[in-house]
Amino acid sequence: MAAKKWTKVSQKTIFNNDHWSYNLDNFVIENGVEGEYHYVNTNGSTMIIPITSENKIILVKQFRYLNQKDSLEFPCGLNNLKLPPEENALKELREETGFAANILEYIGEFCPYTGASDEMCKLYIASDLFYNPLPKDATEEGMETLYFTFNQLQILIVNNEIWDGLTLASFSIAYNHIKKKTKND
Secondary structure, eight states, X not given: OOOOOEEEEEEEEEEEOSSOEEEEEEEEETTSOEEEEEEEEOOOEEEEEEBOTTSOEXXXXXXXXXXXXXXXXXXXXXXXXXXXXXXXXXXXXXXXXXXXXXXXXEEEEEOTTTTTBOOOEEEEEXXXXXXXXXXXXXXXXXXXXXXXXXXHHHHHHHTTXXXXXXXXXXXXXXXXXXXXXXXXX
């Protein structure tokens, strides 16, 4: 049995800020059922898995306000509509880690929170890194840059020391690419 298609009848923005908007759509399903759908709309995001010439994977440690604890994550940020996704990824990498990359490989994309947001996150692996920082914004101050081997990263995941959903999804999607690039150190 095929899933029924939903058609948007109307859309209303309830609230918006510089990062996202809270929307309310009215819809109708092919079988005639009507309803409301509340969701967060974003411009999407880019996540970067930086790998050094020493085969170390870079993560950032930052405080997550909603969870009230530190989080280990791959560098990531919401898309700036003035930049193509690749440039946005390189900008985020420089802001959060201080590194730029000569090689940026697109791996794929995923939706971090289906059902609640329309965000799509584009995933990249960055290599041939060199130090070339950009200023951090106020929310990025205090971020710590950390380096891990492939095996150490796997242990952090198994021990639930990495709990960020975007990082976990990205690691899963890019697993074979990371393993190959780090030569499984």
